[in-house]
Ligand SMILES: Cc1cc2nc3c(=O)[nH]c(=O)nc-3n(C[C@H](O)[C@H](O)[C@H](O)COP(=O)(O)OP(=O)(O)OC[C@H]3O[C@@H](n4cnc5c(N)ncnc54)[C@H](O)[C@@H]3O)c2cc1C
């Protein structure tokens with residue numbers, strides 16, 4: 061069995077949740093595997109120490125050129141130090157999307173992205189489960205690992221696994237040429253908006269099912285009747301019908317309401333990734349098979365354009 | 379700037395409920411509405427705006443079947459000058475690496491400064507752009523939501539977690555995957571489509587591209603989808619039944635008990 065690696069995300073000395081989720085994913089490939097964690101950055105001894113509490117081996121890759129995780133530079137380093145048949149796990153987030161596909165080409169390895177479950181290995185075949193069409197259909201996938209594989213795992217789907225403590229190995233001397241044609245300049249923080257939905261207890265959240273900008277008005281009427289704030293999915297922000305600060309999801313806000321009403325939202329993982337704290341979720345959608353109904357507590361199959369005004373009216377009458 | 383934009387014809391999930399066929403080996407395709415991948419529309423719009431401002435031309439390209447020509451025409455109606463269809467039986471069943479290899483061969487037949495893809499398509503892999511860049515040895519950035527041309531390079535923004543923006547400088551030629559929201563794709567009317575209806579769109583196959591047919595397609599794929607299935611719902615939502623009035627009454631009671639109505 062080829063060696064299994066997990067690329068560890070961290071910021072400000074804190075490990076990302078996915079650090080131990082990847083260990084769980086690795087154990088589904090091979091329960092007895094000694095998984096090697098890869099930690100990159102500048103001044104990362106503390107982080108490596110934390111990772112070594114759970115991983116048998118930790119590869120420390122400490123270099124000025126990657127004090128910010130520039131995927132183009134990190135790819136070069138990894139190509140120089142990874143065995144060619146390595147199985148590399150990483151989170152399918154904005155960094156994993158940046159690094160994974162190109163790394164698979166340079167290592168001449170297979171690539172599978174947004175993996176939601178792993179069924180195990182059969183010879184040279186890794187058996188995976190993925191989703192397509194924004195979660196509307198699941199698929200079994202065979203991945204040929206005979207020349208290695210890069211596996212991007214969906215954040216949040218594997219329950220974090222504990223592991224045995226191990227040791228840190230300094231690989232910083234073996235990185236080779238790290239010049240790159242893409243340079244990191246700066247991070248610009250998202251702008252604050254007129255409401256802070258991260259503090260809202262009740263959110264009425266609207267998605268593409270609202271169909272038209274003019275219909276947004278009825279969502280505000282419902283929210284007002286309930287004493288709630290209005291949030292939304294990404295397409296509503298892309299269309300400029302609502303401001304970015306109202307977007308729930310991985311590229312928007314992380315919210316922790318008590319009650320979350322999803323109106324005409326399909327329930328993509330990037331949207332649900334912004335929903336924390338186990339709220340009571342009500343979903344209204346005209347498609348009974350919409351993935352949102354898998355995570356909602358209560359569902360209503362209805363056309364929101366008719367349902368929202370009726371509900372608002374009834375609540376106003378209370 | 380000579381810009382190539384990679385586009386894909388996909389089932390329109392905003393318009394369709396995706397159903398799985400009884401054999402579980404495909405989705406029901408009979409009444410599906412197809413369109414261009416949402417992300418690709420933003421990529422084409424961005425290319426057109428760059429060319430409007432800085433000169434050059436936009437070419438749209440797709441790996442697909444005859445029906446994929448319609449998405450090329452749609453993007454040409456938006457303002458792309460040229461379209462290229464890459465089509466061959468040998469391409470069928472390609473995985474992302476195969477698609478990227480086919481595109482790479484076509485890129486090498488042209489002279490492009492900038493190659494754009496969408497951030498992801500219907501299968502949710504988000505892979506073709508990064509693979510193509512690595513094959514070409516071009517620098518790459520994913521999830522781009524801002525492009526400002528400079529001398530031989532671009533200043534770009536990448537959308538990262540929390541809606542923050544990571545600003546980079548990247549040398550040309552390069553490959554960028556475009557995130558939605560970077561612009562507002564223009565509307566294409568019937569008239570626009572009619573205008574480009576008879577424009578010639580060259581089709582290229584494996585031999586035109588100098589590709590060894592065995593290096594792409596089903597046989598070369600290292601990642602293969604075996605089936606489609608509907609996942610176990612887990613707990614799933616309790617669906618409220620009855621007349622709309624009954625449903626609303628039940629819902630209001632539930633909302634009250636959970637603190638959803640103040
Ligand atoms: C890197 C990355 C980051 C992303 N970040 C985010 C993020 O932070 N937040 C986010 O939301 N998305 C994000 N996305 C986009 C995400 O993948 C989905 O495309 C998006 O969440 C879909 O939004 P939606 O559910 O509103 O639209 P759709 O998926 O189009 O769903 C619309 C739903 O409305 C239903 N509907 C339609 N009409 C009606 C009607 N009249 N009545 C009732 N129901 C109706 C449909 O059945 C469907 O289920 C991100 C994507 C990427 C690649």
Ligand SMILES: Nc1ncnc2c1ncn2[C@@H]1O[C@H](COP(=O)(O)O)[C@@H](O)[C@H]1O
Pocket residue numbers: 383384385386415417418439440441442474477494495496497498499500501502503504505506507
């Ligand atoms: N068959 C194809 N033809 C042309 N471009 C494609 C094709 N498949 C994917 N792409 C491009 O790659 C992007 C990402 O798709 P994917 O990697 O499949 O998620 C798409 O937005 C397109 O720009």
